[in-house]
Amino acid sequence: MKTLLFILLMAVLPGLGFSQTSSDSVFILPDTVQAFTLENFYGALLENHPLVRQARLLPDAARQEVRFARGAFDPKLEASYNTKEYQDKEYYNKFLAAFTIPVWFPVDPKIGIEQNEGTFINPESSIPSSDDYKQLFTGIRLPVGRGLFTDERRAAVKQAQLFTEMAEAEQVKMINKILLEAAKDYWQWYFTYYAYRLLSNNTRIAEEIYRRVNLNASMGEASGIDTVQAKITLQQRLIERQEAYLDFLNQGIKISNYLWDPNQNPLQLSPSVAPVLTGDPESLSTQTLNELMFMARQNHPELQKLSIKLNQLEVERKLAVEYLKPRLDLQYSFLNQPITPDGSAQSFSLGNDYKFGVDFSIPVLLRKERAKLGQTKLKIRSTQLERTQAERDILNQIQQVYNQLTNTQLILNQQSAMVDNYERLLDAELLNLQLGESDLFKINVQQEKLIQSQMKFLKLRSEYEKLKASLYWAAGVRNLNATR
Numbered sequence: 001m002k003t004l005l006f007i008l009l010m011a012v013l014p015g016l017g018f019s020q021t022s023s024d025s026v027f028i029l030p031d032t033v034q035a036f037t038l039e040n041f042y043g044a045l046l047e048n049h050p051l052v053r054q055a056r057l058l059p060d061a062a063r064q065e066v067r068f069a070r071g072a073f074d075p076k077l078e079a080s081y082n083t084k085e086y087q088d089k090e091y092y093n094k095f096l097a098a099f100t101i102p103v104w105f106p107v108d109p110k111i112g113i114e115q116n117e118g119t120f121i122n123p124e125s126s127i128p129s130s131d132d133y134k135q136l137f138t139g140i141r142l143p144v145g146r147g148l149f150t151d152e153r154r155a156a157v158k159q160a161q162l163f164t165e166m167a168e169a170e171q172v173k174m175i176n177k178i179l180l181e182a183a184k185d186y187w188q189w190y191f192t193y194y195a196y197r198l199l200s201n202n203t204r205i206a207e208e209i210y211r212r213v214n215l216n217a218s219m220g221e222a223s224g225i226d227t228v229q230a231k232i233t234l235q236q237r238l239i240e241r242q243e244a245y246l247d248f249l250n251q252g253i254k255i256s257n258y259l260w261d262p263n264q265n266p267l268q269l270s271p272s273v274a275p276v277l278t279g280d281p282e283s284l285s286t287q288t289l290n291e292l293m294f295m296a297r298q299n300h301p302e303l304q305k306l307s308i309k310l311n312q313l314e315v316e317r318k319l320a321v322e323y324l325k326p327r328l329d330l331q332y333s334f335l336n337q338p339i340t341p342d343g344s345a346q347s348f349s350l351g352n353d354y355k356f357g358v359d360f361s362i363p364v365l366l367r368k369e370r371a372k373l374g375q376t377k378l379k380i381r382s383t384q385l386e387r388t389q390a391e392r393d394i395l396n397q398i399q400q401v402y403n404q405l406t407n408t409q410l411i412l413n414q415q416s417a418m419v420d421n422y423e424r425l426l427d428a429e430l431l432n433l434q435l436g437e438s439d440l441f442k443i444n445v446q447q448e449k450l451i452q453s454q455m456k457f458l459k460l461r462s463e464y465e466k467l468k469a470s471l472y473w474a475a476g477v478r479n480l481n482a483t484r
Contacts, residue, residue, distance in 0.1 A: 026197050029274055036273035041186055041258070042179065048260040055174040062160075062167035069160040072153040076100045084118075092118030094125065104154065106147050110333075111138040113341070134341035139333025139355070146325040155319045159312050166308045173301035176473055182258050183469035189255050190275040191462035192248040195455060199244045202451055203237040210234045213440070226440050233444050277461065283409050284471070289402050292475040296394050300476030303394065306387040313380045320373040326362035331355070394474065401471045408464045415457045422450040 029035060046052055078098050084091035098112025116125045117133040127133045143151075210230040217227045252269045259267040297303070335353040339345050363369065426446045472478065 026194055026201060029276070033272055033274045035276040037276055037278065038183065038186055041182065041255075045178070045182055045258045046175070048262055048264070049178065049258055050260065050264060051178055052175055055171045055178075058167040058171045058174075059164060062164040065163050066157070066160040069153075069156040072156065073102045073104070075102070089120075090118050092116070092121040094118075094121070102153070106143050106151060107140050109138070109140055111136075113137070131336070131341050136336050136339065136341055137333045137355070138337070139331065141329060141331045143327070143329045145328035145360075146322055147327070147329075148322075148325075150315075150318050150322050152319070155315050158315045162308050162312050162315070166305055169301040169304040169308065172476070173305075176301070176476065176478060179478060180469055180473040184466050185251070185254050185258070186275060187462045187465040187469075189248075189251045190277065190465070191458055192244065192251045193274055194458055196241070196244040196248045198451075198454060198458065199237065199241040202447075203234075203241045206230070206234040206237040209440075229440050229444065277465065284402065284405060284468075289398070292402075292471065292477070293395055293398055295477055296398060296475040297391065300391075300394055302390055302476070303387060306383060306390060310380060310383050310387070313376060313383060317373065317376045317380065320369065320376050323369040323372065324366060327360065329359040331357040331359075394476070397474045398471065401467060401474050405464065405467045405471055408460060408467055412457070412460045412464055415453065415460055419450070419453045419457050422446070422453045426450055 076099070078096075078100070080096045081094070083093045093116070095115040096112065097114075098110055100108055100110045102108050113134060113136050114127070115132075115134045116127050117129075127135045210227075210233070213226050213230040217224060256267065256269040259269065261267055333355040334348065335355065337346060337348050337353060426443070429442055429446045432442075
């Protein structure tokens with residue numbers, strides 16, 4: 001009986017092999033199933049995922065901020081008309097139209113025409129009747145104190161431009177976060193898929209063993225207890241397979257959360273695709289670690305955001321320094337130069353036909369201005385300290401994940417060797433069965449240990465890839481070959 005049992009076991013157990021070669025039946029996809037690589041998954045995600053599209057709106061929103069700030073430099077057309085008539089007397093009739101062109105350097109050219117007439121008009125505003133009470137003017141306003149080097153308008157534009165860079169860094173941060181979550185879910189899907197295939201394979205073996213043991217028992221060549229043992233093993237395998245199937249189904253639904261068509265309609269993961277791991281897990285060298293740390297220092301979105309914030313605060317500091325200066329504005333306007341209201345031309349003359357003004361003011365104690373400067377300096381120092389700590393945290397996180405990755409690689413190698421050894425033990429137990437020194441119970445024990453070892457190896461492969469994705473995310477760069 002034991003010889004017959006050995007023969008049937010040898011006929012069905014070779015499918016248990018779990019080597020890392022391409023010939024391994026567990027990892028060979030059926031012809032009806034297509035490989036869905038991580039890069040394919042990333043491509044579909046980056047193309048249509050709503051959160052990715054939302055992240056791509058950030059630079060557009062920032063550009064609108066720049067446009068809003070530049071609105072302070074828009075040319076301005078203005079006009080006003082005032083008249084008064086009382087008791088059949090025209091007190092005054094005043095009209096003013098002007099065109100102002102703000103420029104980056106604080107000189108605001110202005111050109112306009114005014115017409116003032118009336119019985120009781122202010123002599124200061126009166127215009128000779130020879131010019132039909134009209135007067136052309138063109139002039140400039142120049143701050144030589146506060147506002148010469150920077151002012152609110154220029155500071156607002158500079159900060160808006162820096163906000164554009166910050167939005168781009170935030171976009172990278174958001175997309176990298178989505179890619180990390182997607183990678184973890186993909187490799188969990190990988191684990192559940194091949195765990196289900198492995199347990200399905202072992203369930204088929206248990207079914208065949210039970211069928212043959214039951215047949216032998218009916219012929220009197222096996223005991224009833226062997227049938228019970230084979231039945232228990234089959235029931236255990238069926239339960240494990242069903243649990244694995246549920247995990248596989250739910251993880252597939254989770255993967256579907258990332259899949260959308262161009263019209264923002266959700267897509268369902270096709271049952272004809274499966275995750276794959278191309279090649280064996282490779283150890284990352286210390287050179288790779290150093291490169292990731294260098295890239296993190298240079299391009300990590302969190303550090304970039306803090307650096308941009310420092311630049312914005314520097315703009316704010318310069319504006320605060322500017323407010324410590326006295327306000328001294330000069331205004332000069334030519335009157336009826338170089339043309340007169342009737343259209344005749346004449347030469348410029350600085351000393352004739354002009355208006356000139358000087359505005360001066362300065363707070364005596366400058367408490368508000370000095371407080372603003374002090375607050376800005378404190379913000380700069382606080383942000384510098386925050387960035388220093390953030391850089392240290394990021395580099396330490398990279399080192400921690402790298403250590404986990406290296407340690408997992410070592411455990412993975414040991415687990416692979418353990419699987420091979422369990423296979424050898426099972427082969428030895430089968431040989432003992434042939435020699436009459438073993439039974440079905442011992443075979444089941446060794447098979448159970450082999451299955452547990454195989455599942456752990458599969459889990460470690462999945463965890464290794466998750467850690468690799470976490471390493472690239474910690475460095476602030478996109479994982480693997482995703483370049484979109």
